[in-house]
Structures are given as structure tokens and as C-alpha cells.
Amino acid sequence: MLKSTVKAIGLFVLIAITAYLAFYYAPIEKSMGVIQKIFYLHVSSALTSFLAFGICFYANLRYVFTRQQKADWLGVSAAEVGLAFIVVVLITGPIWAKPVWGIWWTWDARLTLTFVLGLLYISYLLLRSMIEEPEKRALFSALFGIFAFLDVPLVYFSIRWWRTQHPQPVILGGPGSGLEPRMRVSYLLMWGALTGLLILLLSARYRLEALRASVEDLRREAEVR
Amino acid sequence: MALFSNAAVLLGKELRTEYRSRELLTTTVVFILVVVVLFSFTFDPSAGESRRFGPGLLWLSFLFAASLMLQPCFLREQNNDTLSALRLSVRDPFAIFLAKLSANTLFLLLTEVLMLPIFAVLYNVHILAVFPQLVLVLFLGSLGVAIPGTAFSAISAQARMRELMLPLLLLPLLTPVLLASTEATGGLLEEHPGLRVDWLGFLAGFDVVFLTALWLFGEYLLEE
Incomplete structure (x- = not known):
């Protein structure tokens, strides 16, 4: 308990520092101005949520093949935490888009992908709440999770062909793209901090799921007696 | 090939x-008819507008x-307690999926x-002029x-x-199919119709990806 409190405080300090760096150390972007600062949180959250869904996919596969309860706990934890980050992305995105594009929302590839991704994992969590028996719940939600994850690249490319007006990738894009060094430091730190937050939330949620499972086991045992 | x-x-x-029952086909046809008619009330379609919105409405109603x-595809087996018998009757459980999805594709088509x-x-x-191409897209x-x-x-x-879970699971996943089919159908209904090979290829790719996934994971889907 003490250890996790210390970790949480450490992480809070790290996020505070990265926020300070993003606002005061990194220069103000020329064409967008101050509103560009939201990118540090927006992009890092998006990457973190993709990481979380990747972990969920791994856990789903692992459950289907090994049937370890632990894999199921990891899967549901990763889906919930990933969804939390997706919500951050979907809130910060329109806040940036309104002054820069003049609209809150547009149906472009990355926006729509994020939205559909959120919907798919909401369905995943809903499905879990609709199946009582633990083993069935774990298996069928894992199978749905696998199908959902396979859909991600297809959603992305279909919408990309359909239309795209999102800013082209600036971090790993072609020549002329790239970040000012101080911006890059702020980005990387923010990403690191959010990944730390992901790990912290994931382990807390995982412990909760493990406790829930043991409560469920105890209740069943009591019913049998 | 067993x-x-x-x-x-x-x-x-x-x-x-x-x-023997003809339940699915009749109810589905009536359902699509109702949806298509109700959609047309939400706007008064001129020729240009229906070319623009028609394919989307059509595919949305199909979806x-x-x-x-x-819905009843596996529910029927479960209600009649025939799922285990079905599993025992074939060596490869993928045959069950192959049969059911062929039947479903046929009914939908x-x-x-x-x-x-x-x-x-x-x-x-x-x-009329683009009917064969349209059937391919469909x-x-x-x-x-x-x-x-x-x-x-x-x-x-x-x-x-x-009854609510199936649409919730299925519809977000079908976003790519909706987009690709709508675009391909739209291409055929334009004033100068053209077969959108890129979208057809995309649809075929989608089919292959999920058919492979079903082949790999189908047996787990039938566990009770």
C-alpha cells in the first residue's frame, strides 16, 4: 500500500514536471500558437491508449490459448485503462481543432479510428457485464477482443482512403518534418510519464480484478456449503 | 475434402x-422495406440527392x-440444445461456421x-445496366x-x-464494410457508372482477414 502511494506521488511529480516543460520550456509553435501545447497531452494519450489496447490484444490471445485467469484480468484492466486514455484524446482533440480548423469534429481517418476504437472497447466491456459465468465471460470477451483488434487496421485504411485532412505525421514523417529539440524532449517526457501512469493504473485495476475474482470464488464456496 | x-x-x-419456416427471409425483407421507406421521409430525394445518399441508406438498412x-443463427441451436450434437457431427468445427456463414450470406444476398x-x-x-456489377458488390x-x-x-x-448485444458488437466492427460497400455501390449508381475495383479489393481483403480469424478461432467460439 505504502509502495503504491509512493509510486503514485512520484508519478504525479513527474507529470507536473512534464506539464511545466510543455508549457514553459518548449517554445510556442509559430502558426498555431499556444493551442499547440495541448498536443503534448493529446498525442501522448493517443499513443498510450494504443499501447493499452495492444496489451489487451496480447492478454486476449494469451487467455484463449492458455486459459489463465490472470490473462483475463490483464485484458479487462487494459481495456478499461485504454478507454480512459481514449476519452482524454477525444476531449483534447476537439479543443485543439475548434480554433485551428474552425470545427470541433471532422470525419477524418485518425479521428474516426479513435472514435470507432472507443466504441469497440465499450462493446467489449459491455459484453463482459452481460455474461455471468467467469470462464465463459473470459473466453467470449477475449474472442471478441481479438476480432475487434484485427479490425483496427481495416478501419484505419478504409477511412484513410475515404478522406483525410488531419495534419500529416510530423514526428516520423518525410523530409521537412521533425520537432524542435526542446519540443521533442517535452514530448518524450510526457509520453514516458503517461506510460508510467498507464502501468500504475493497470496494476491497480489488475489487483482489483484479482480481488473481485477471489470474492466471487469465496461466495460460490459459501453457497455450496 | 471432409x-x-x-x-x-x-x-x-x-x-x-x-x-420450411421462411421466417427469416420474409421478416428481413419487410424490415428493410420499412427502413428504406422511413429513410426517404427524412428527406425528399431528388435524383442527385438519392445518388449521393442512396447507397449509404441502402447499406445502413442492410447492416x-x-x-x-x-440473431437466431446460433441461438436456435442453443435453445434446442443441438449445439453439442452439431459439434459432434463434424470433425472440424470450422465446417459448422462455413455452412452457417454461407447460408447467412445467401439469405442476405x-x-x-x-x-x-x-x-x-x-x-x-x-x-438495370449495372446489375451484374451490383450483385458482385452485394x-x-x-x-x-x-x-x-x-x-x-x-x-x-x-x-x-x-438481442441488443449482437448489433452492439457487430455494427462498430463493420465500419470498413459499410464504407467500402457504400463507395462501391455509389460508384455504380453515378451518372457515368464505374466499378470501383479498389473498394472491391478492400472488401475482399476484409473477407479474407476475418475468414482466416474465424478459421483460427472458430473452435473456441463453440465451447459451452
């Missing part, structure tokens, strides 16, 4: 069941209809082809709906609120 002969026998069973039509003339009249579009799209749809029908049969 897989295909098994699947053919099971497909015969699916078709016979439907032929809604499919998410209802695929049939309702869609029945709906096309009505759609053409109500929305004032010309389909086939690839219906297959894309039926593959994950059959898989999820096995999942939702295990859940509470299954």
Missing part, C-alpha cells in the same frame, strides 16, 4: 430449416437488418437483390457482414440482452 462435404451437408440443413437476421428494384423505384436510380459486402456476424452470433447467444 471439411467441404461436411459443410455442404450442414448448409443443406440450414437451407431446409429456412425453406441493421443483418444484425437482426443473424437474396433479400438485398429482392430489395434492389424497390429501392431503384423509390429513390429514382437506374440499376456479394462481397454481404460476405463481409456474414463472417463476423456469424462469429458474433455465437458470442451473443451466450450473453444476457442478446
Whole structure:
């Protein structure tokens, strides 16, 4: 308990520092101005949520093949935490888009992908709440999770062909793209901090799921007696 | 090939069941008709507008209809306690999926082809000249709906609120199919119709990806 409190405080300090760096150390972007600062949180959250869904996919596969309860706990934890980050992305995105594009929302590839991704994992969590028996719940939600994850690249490319007006990738894009060094430091730190937050939330949620499972086991045992 | 002969026998069973009751096809046709008519009330379609919105409305109504039509696919087996017998009857459980998804694709395609003339009249579009191409688009799209749809029908049969769960699981996943089929159909209904090979290829790719996934994970979907 003490250890996790210390970790949480450490992480809070790290996020505070990265926020300070993003606002005061990194220069103000020329064409967008101050509103560009939201990118540090927006992009890092998006990457973190993709990481979380990747972990969920791994856990789903692992459950289907090994049937370890632990894999199921990891899967549901990763889906919930990933969804939390997706919500951050979907809130910060329109806040940036309104002054820069003049609209809150547009149906472009990355926006729509994020939205559909959120919907798919909401369905995943809903499905879990609709199946009582633990083993069935774990298996069928894992199978749905696998199908959902396979859909991600297809959603992305279909919408990309359909239309795209999102800013082209600036971090790993072609020549002329790239970040000012101080911006890059702020980005990387923010990403690191959010990944730390992901790990912290994931382990807390995982412990909760493990406790829930043991409560469920105890209740069943009591019913049998 | 034991897989295909098994699947053919099971497909015969699916078709016979439907032929005797004719429940699915009639209800689905009426459902799509109602949706298409109601959609046309939400705007007064001129020729240009129906070319623009028509394909989307058509596919949206197909998707809604499919998410209802695929419901009984595994539920029926579960209610009659025939799932275990079905599993025992074939060596490769993929045969069960192959049969069911072929039947579902066929039913979807049939309702869609029945709906096309009505759609053409109500929305004032010309389909006769491009009918074969249209059927190709409908086939690839219906297959894309039926593959994950059959898989999820096995999942939702295990859940509470299954009537709501299947559309919730299926519809977000079908975003790529909706987009690709709508674009491909739209290309055919334009003033100078053209077959959008890129979108057809995309649909075929979608079908292959999920057919492979179903082949790999199908046996787990049938666990009780």
C-alpha cells in the first residue's frame, strides 16, 4: 500500500514536471500558437491508449490459448485503462481543432479510428457485464477482443482512403518534418510519464480484478456449503 | 475434402430449416422495406440527392437488418440444445461456421437483390445496366457482414440482452464494410457508372482477414 502511494506521488511529480516543460520550456509553435501545447497531452494519450489496447490484444490471445485467469484480468484492466486514455484524446482533440480548423469534429481517418476504437472497447466491456459465468465471460470477451483488434487496421485504411485532412505525421514523417529539440524532449517526457501512469493504473485495476475474482470464488464456496 | 462435404451437408440443413419456416427471409425483407421507406421521409430525394445518399441508406438498412437476421443463427441451436450434437457431427468445427456463414450470406444476398428494384423505384436510380456489377458488390459486402456476424452470433447467444448485444458488437466492427460497400455501390449508381475495383479489393481483403480469424478461432467460439 505504502509502495503504491509512493509510486503514485512520484508519478504525479513527474507529470507536473512534464506539464511545466510543455508549457514553459518548449517554445510556442509559430502558426498555431499556444493551442499547440495541448498536443503534448493529446498525442501522448493517443499513443498510450494504443499501447493499452495492444496489451489487451496480447492478454486476449494469451487467455484463449492458455486459459489463465490472470490473462483475463490483464485484458479487462487494459481495456478499461485504454478507454480512459481514449476519452482524454477525444476531449483534447476537439479543443485543439475548434480554433485551428474552425470545427470541433471532422470525419477524418485518425479521428474516426479513435472514435470507432472507443466504441469497440465499450462493446467489449459491455459484453463482459452481460455474461455471468467467469470462464465463459473470459473466453467470449477475449474472442471478441481479438476480432475487434484485427479490425483496427481495416478501419484505419478504409477511412484513410475515404478522406483525410488531419495534419500529416510530423514526428516520423518525410523530409521537412521533425520537432524542435526542446519540443521533442517535452514530448518524450510526457509520453514516458503517461506510460508510467498507464502501468500504475493497470496494476491497480489488475489487483482489483484479482480481488473481485477471489470474492466471487469465496461466495460460490459459501453457497455450496 | 471432409471439411467441404461436411459443410455442404450442414448448409443443406440450414437451407431446409429456412425453406420450411421462411421466417427469416420474409421478416428481413419487410424490415428493410420499412427502413428504406422511413429513410426517404427524412428527406425528399431528388435524383442527385438519392445518388449521393442512396447507397449509404441502402447499406445502413442492410447492416441493421443483418444484425437482426443473424440473431437466431446460433441461438436456435442453443435453445434446442443441438449445439453439442452439431459439434459432434463434424470433425472440424470450422465446417459448422462455413455452412452457417454461407447460408447467412445467401439469405442476405437474396433479400438485398429482392430489395434492389424497390429501392431503384423509390429513390429514382437506374440499376438495370449495372446489375451484374451490383450483385458482385452485394456479394462481397454481404460476405463481409456474414463472417463476423456469424462469429458474433455465437458470442451473443451466450450473453444476457442478446438481442441488443449482437448489433452492439457487430455494427462498430463493420465500419470498413459499410464504407467500402457504400463507395462501391455509389460508384455504380453515378451518372457515368464505374466499378470501383479498389473498394472491391478492400472488401475482399476484409473477407479474407476475418475468414482466416474465424478459421483460427472458430473452435473456441463453440465451447459451452
